[in-house]
Amino acid sequence: MESRLAIGKNVIRVDAHDKAAGRTKYNSDVTDPSLLHCKMIVSQYAHANIKSIDTSEAMTAPGVQRVITGEIAQGILTGTFVEDRPPLAIGKVRYHGEPIAVVIANTELEAKRGAELVKIEYEPLPVLNSPSDSMKPNAFLVHENLANYRKMKECTPQPGTNIANNVRIRKGDMIKGWEESEVIVEEYLYLPQADHIALETRSVKAEIKPDGNIIIHSSTQGPYIIRKKLSRHFNIDTGKITVHTPMVGGAFGGKAAVQLEMIAYLASKAVGGREVILINTREEDMISSPCRIGLEASVKLGATKDGKIKAAQITYLVDCGAYSDMGAVMTKSIASDCTGPYNIENVYCDSLCVYTNHPYVTSFRGFGHSEYTAAIERTIDKLAKALNMDKIQLRLKNIAIPGDTTPTCSTLTKSNIGDLKKCLETLKVKLKWEEGEKVDINKDTVKCKGISCFWKTSSTPPNAASGAIITFSPDGFAHLSIGAVELGQGTKTAMAQILAERLKVDIKRVKVSMEINTSDNPEHWKTVASSTTYMVGNAVIEAADDVICQIKDISAIVLRCSPKDLEVSGGKVFLIDNPEKWIDITEVVHGYKYPNGNSIGGQIIGRGSFIMKHLSGMDENTGRGNPGPLWTVGAQGVEVLFNKKEYSYKIINAVSVIDAGTIINPIVASGVTMGGMSMGLSLASREAFIYDNNGIILNPNLRSYKPIRVDEEPEYIIEFIETPEVDGPFGARGLGEHGLVGMPAALINCLSTAAEKDLNRFPLTPELIWKTK
Amino acid sequence: MIEFHDKSIIELYVNGDLKTVAARPADTLLFILRESLGLTGTKNSCGNGDCNSCTVLLDGWPVKSCLMLAVEAVGHEITTIEGLQDVPMQKAFVEKSAIQCGYCTPGMIINSHALTTIYPDASDEIIEEWLESNICRCTGYKEICEAVKSVINM
Numbered sequence: 001m002e003s004r005l006a007i008g009k010n011v012i013r014v015d016a017h018d019k020a021a022g023r024t025k026y027n028s029d030v031t032d033p034s035l036l037h038c039k040m041i042v043s044q045y046a047h048a049n050i051k052s053i054d055t056s057e058a059m060t061a062p063g064v065q066r067v068i069t070g071e072i073a074q075g076i077l078t079g080t081f082v083e084d085r086p087p088l089a090i091g092k093v094r095y096h097g098e099p100i101a102v103v104i105a106n107t108e109l110e111a112k113r114g115a116e117l118v119k120i121e122y123e124p125l126p127v128l129n130s131p132s133d134s135m136k137p138n139a140f141l142v143h144e145n146l147a148n149y150r151k152m153k154e155c156t157p158q159p160g161t162n163i164a165n166n167v168r169i170r171k172g173d174m175i176k177g178w179e180e181s182e183v184i185v186e187e188y189l190y191l192p193q194a195d196h197i198a199l200e201t202r203s204v205k206a207e208i209k210p211d212g213n214i215i216i217h218s219s220t221q222g223p224y225i226i227r228k229k230l231s232r233h234f235n236i237d238t239g240k241i242t243v244h245t246p247m248v249g250g251a252f253g254g255k256a257a258v259q260l261e262m263i264a265y266l267a268s269k270a271v272g273g274r275e276v277i278l279i280n281t282r283e284e285d286m287i288s289s290p291c292r293i294g295l296e297a298s299v300k301l302g303a304t305k306d307g308k309i310k311a312a313q314i315t316y317l318v319d320c321g322a323y324s325d326m327g328a329v330m331t332k333s334i335a336s337d338c339t340g341p342y343n344i345e346n347v348y349c350d351s352l353c354v355y356t357n358h359p360y361v362t363s364f365r366g367f368g369h370s371e372y373t374a375a376i377e378r379t380i381d382k383l384a385k386a387l388n389m390d391k392i393q394l395r396l397k398n399i400a401i402p403g404d405t406t407p408t409c410s411t412l413t414k415s416n417i418g419d420l421k422k423c424l425e426t427l428k429v430k431l432k433w434e435e436g437e438k439v440d441i442n443k444d445t446v447k448c449k450g451i452s453c454f455w456k457t458s459s460t461p462p463n464a465a466s467g468a469i470i471t472f473s474p475d476g477f478a479h480l481s482i483g484a485v486e487l488g489q490g491t492k493t494a495m496a497q498i499l500a501e502r503l504k505v506d507i508k509r510v511k512v513s514m515e516i517n518t519s520d521n522p523e524h525w526k527t528v529a530s531s532t533t534y535m536v537g538n539a540v541i542e543a544a545d546d547v548i549c550q551i552k553d554i555s556a557i558v559l560r561c562s563p564k565d566l567e568v569s570g571g572k573v574f575l576i577d578n579p580e581k582w583i584d585i586t587e588v589v590h591g592y593k594y595p596n597g598n599s600i601g602g603q604i605i606g607r608g609s610f611i612m613k614h615l616s617g618m619d620e621n622t623g624r625g626n627p628g629p630l631w632t633v634g635a636q637g638v639e640v641l642f643n644k645k646e647y648s649y650k651i652i653n654a655v656s657v658i659d660a661g662t663i664i665n666p667i668v669a670s671g672v673t674m675g676g677m678s679m680g681l682s683l684a685s686r687e688a689f690i691y692d693n694n695g696i697i698l699n700p701n702l703r704s705y706k707p708i709r710v711d712e713e714p715e716y717i718i719e720f721i722e723t724p725e726v727d728g729p730f731g732a733r734g735l736g737e738h739g740l741v742g743m744p745a746a747l748i749n750c751l752s753t754a755a756e757k758d759l760n761r762f763p764l765t766p767e768l769i770w771k772t773k
Numbered sequence: 774m775i776e777f778h779d780k781s782i783i784e785l786y787v788n789g790d791l792k793t794v795a796a797r798p799a800d801t802l803l804f805i806l807r808e809s810l811g812l813t814g815t816k817n818s819c820g821n822g823d824c825n826s827c828t829v830l831l832d833g834w835p836v837k838s839c840l841m842l843a844v845e846a847v848g849h850e851i852t853t854i855e856g857l858q859d860v861p862m863q864k865a866f867v868e869k870s871a872i873q874c875g876y877c878t879p880g881m882i883i884n885s886h887a888l889t890t891i892y893p894d895a896s897d898e899i900i901e902e903w904l905e906s907n908i909c910r911c912t913g914y915k916e917i918c919e920a921v922k923s924v925i926n927m
Binding site: 710 | 797807808809811813814815816817818819820821823824826853854855857858863864866867868870872873874875876877878879882901902904905907908909910911912913914915916917918
C-alpha cells in the first residue's frame with residue numbers, strides 16, 4: 001500500500017482544543033438580553049381531550065408577550081412519511097409530554113412563571129400502552145383521520161387501524177422453506193422505549209427579519225432538512241430560510257427530528273418576528289421531544305439438522321408512539337435488513353409502525369437495527385441450542401457473503417459487504433470462546449459469554465446528496481466548506497484528513513468550516529446513518545481533484561509545460577520528471593502575477609458533489625429494492641460475571657470486531673465504537689421509559705433514568721477488519737452507529753445462558769432476570 | 774419612578790476577578806455564571822444535580838453549580854473552565870482523545886483537575902469514585918480515565 005500522510009493516522013481532533021478550554025459555543029450558549037424566551041406547557045396526560053385552555057392570566061403576567069396554542073397553526077400537520085402531527089396539540093393530546101402551548105416572555109423566569117398560569121382542562125381518555133394493545137381488533141384509534149393525512153408514496157398506512165406503515169418482505173417460497181426445515185424455533189421479544197440523553201438538550205432560536213427572511217439557529221443533525229420542512233409546512237421559499245448549526249453536544253439520532261424549530265418559528269411569528277429562544281429542559285428533552293422506538297418482535301426460524309437456515313417468518317411491531325414521524329421510516333429500514341446478516345432464501349416479514357399513547361420517536365443510533373438484532377440473535381441462539389450446535393459455528397454456516405442476496409433481494413458483492421467471517425473468527429479469539437461459554441467461578445458465580453452478529457446499511461433516500469467547496473487563504477491554507485454537522489463523531493477531523501491526503505499537505509494547513517450556515521455551506525442531506533464519511537468524503541475528494549486540476553492548469557502556463565507533466569504535493573507544484581523545477585501553490589491559488597504585473601488565473605475555488613447511485617425504494621408487496629450503497633458488518637460479544645443467588649451481574653469484557661473498511665482515524669474510530677458499545681450496554685442493562693397504566697412516564701429525569709457511569713464499565717476490546725469499499729473515500733465504510741448495534745443482543749444472549757432462562761425483555765435488570773420463569 | 778425588585782447586588786470572585794452582579798436569592802450559581810457573566814463554558818444538562826456537566830470549583834473543590842445558589846458562593850473563590858488555562862488535564866484530554874461532543878468536557882475536566890490537585894497520587898478506586906459523578910454519553914469513559922491517570926503519573 002502507498003504510504004499515507006493523513007489517512008489511517010491518529011490525528012488529534014480539530015475541535016478538541018476549543019472544547020477542552022470550554023470555549024466552544026453550543027446553540028444555547030447565548031446571553032443576548034434582546035432575546036425573548038419561550039416556555040412550553042406540555043400534556044399531563046397520555047391521552048385526553050383538551051376541553052379548554054385559559055391563557056388570560058398568563059397573558060397579563062409580568063414580562064409575558066404572547067401565549068400561543070395549537071390554534072395558531074390550525075390545519076398544519078407535520079411528519080416524515082405520514083403527516084400526522086400538529087406542531088402544538090389541537091383539541092386532543094396523544095402522549096404524556098406533548099407540547100400544547102407556549103409562553104413567550106422577556107426573560108426565562110417570566111416565561112416560566114407565565115407558563116404556570118396557563119390553565120388547561122382535560123378530559124382523560126383511555127390509553128394504548130403497547131403496540132400489541134394497539135393491534136387488538138377492538139382497539140380505539142389513536143388517529144381517526146389516518147385516511148386523510150398527506151403521506152409519501154413509499155408509505156402504506158392502514159386507515160381504520162393503528163398501523164402508520166406496513167412494510168412487507170416476501171422473498172423466496174415459504175412453503176418450500178418450511179418443508180426443508182427439520183428444526184423450527186420461535187421467539188418473542190419486548191423492548192420498551194428509551195431516550196438518547198444527549199448531554200446538550202435540544203434548543204432553537206428563531207427570527208423573522210423585516211424583509212421576510214427566516215433565521216433559525218438549531219442544535220440539529222439536519223439543518224438542511226429544517227429548511228425544507230419549514231418551507232413545506234409554512235409555505236416559505238427555501239431561499240429565504242437560513243439555518244445555523246454550531247457544534248452539537250451529542251445527538252445519537254435524536255437531533256435529526258424537526259420539532260422545536262416549528263414551534264419557535266410560530267412563536268417568533270406571534271411576536272412580530274422578534275428573535276425567540278426555546279431550550280428544552282432535561283424532562284422535555286426526554287418525553288416531549290422524540291425518543292427511541294419500542295419493539296415487539298416475533299421471530300420463527302427453520303433450519304436443516306446440519307444448521308442451514310431455510311426459512312424466516314418475522315413480525316416487528318414498532319412502538320412509534322403517538323405520531324409516526326421517523327418511526328415509519330425506521331419500520332422500513334428494519335424490514336430491509338430484517339434477518340440480520342444471514343443468507344436466508346425464504347423470508348416473510350411484516351414490519352409495522354404502530355401508534356400508541358407513548359412519546360413519539362425518532363431515529364436512534366442504529367436506526368432500528370439494535371432493536372431487531374436482539375430478536376434475531378436471541379432466536380439464533382435458541383436455534384443453536386435446539387440443534388445442539390456451537391453458536392459461532394451456526395452463525396458461520398449462515399452468514400451472508402458476496403453473491404448472496406439481502407431480504408430486499410439486493411445482491412451482495414465483495415465490495416458492498418464486509419468480511420463477517422473474519423469478524424466472527426477474530427471475535428472467537430478475542431472473547432476466548434474456547435474457554436467455554438459458561439464457567440463456574442464459585443458456588444454462586446458463573447462467568448458467561450454471549451455473542452451477536454450485525455449488519456447495517458444506510459437506508460438513505462435514493463437521491464441523498466452532499467457537496468464540498470475548497471478555497472485558499474493567501475498563504476495557501478486550504479479552507480473546506482461542508483454541510484456535515486459535528487456531533488462528537490469526529491466528522492470535521494475525518495474530512496480534514498481526507499482533504500490533506502488528497503492535496504498531499506500537512507493536516508495543519510487544512511481548515512474545515514465548523515459551524516453550518518445552510519445559505520453558505522453546500523448541502524449535506526443530514527448528518528445521520530453513519531453516511532457522512534462516505535457521502536461528504538466523496539464530495540471532498542472530488543473538490544480536491546478539482547483544485548489540483550486548476551492548480552496544474554495555471555502552473556502549466558507558468559512552468560511552460562503540459563498540466564499532465566505536473567504533480568501537486570506539500571504545497572508545491574513540481575515537474576514530475578524534474579522536481580527541481582517547481583512553484584509554490586501560494587503563487588497560483590489567488591492568480592499568478594508575472595514580474596511585469598500581468599496576471600492570469602484568479603482565485604481557485606474547488607467544487608465537489610456526491611449523490612447516491614443505484615438506490616431505489618422498496619416494492620410495496622415484496623419489499624424488493626436497494627436500500628443502501630453498502631453494509632457494515634460486525635461480530636460482538638460480552639463476558640459477564642453472574643451471581644446465581646442474587647441475579648446480579650457485572651459485565652467484565654465487551655468485544656467488537658467490525659469491518660468498517662479503511663479506518664480514517666483509528667483513535668477516533670475506536671473511541672466512537674466504544675461509546676456505541678457503552679450506550680448499547682447501558683440501554684440493554686438499565687435504560688427504559690417506565691409507563692404507568694395511564695401511559696404516564698414515571699422516570700423522565702436522570703435521577704431515576706440512569707445511564708451507565710464509569711464504575712460500571714467493562715474492559716473494551718475493539719478490532720477493525722479493513723475490507724475496502726470500492727466507492728468509499730479511501731475505502732471507508734460507515735462506522736458511527738455500529739458499536740451499539742449488537743451489544744443488547746450479546747448481553748441478552750449471555751445472561752440467558754448465565755441464568756439458564758429464556759430472557760426476552762429489556763432492560764435486563766436483576767429483578768427482571770429473577771422474575772423470568 | 775424607581776421600582777425595587779427582589780434582586781440584590783452581590784460580589785463573586787470568579788477566575789481571579791471580582792465581579793459584581795445582580796442576583797435574585799433563588800438564582801443558581803450556574804444561571805448567574807452563564808447569563809450574567811457570559812461564562813457559558815459551564816454547561817447545563819439536567820438542572821437537577823444528576824450529571825455534573827455544571828461542575829465548577831469552589832475554593833478548589835468541585836461543586837454542582839446547578840444545585841448551589843449564587844448568593845452561597847459569595848466570599849468563595851470560584852473557578853470555571855474558562856479559569857483553567859492550559860492546565861495538564863486539558864492537554865491530557867486532548868491528547869488521549871477523551872473528548873467527543875465536548876458537552877460534558879468542562880465539567881469532566883474541572884472535576885478531574887480538582888481530583889489530581891487534591892489527590893496527586895489518587896488510586897484507580899479514588900479516580901473511579903470521583904468520576905462516577907459525571908455522565909458522558911459519547912465515550913465509554915476509558916479515554917477519560919486514561920487522561921486522568923496520565924496526569925497523575927506525570
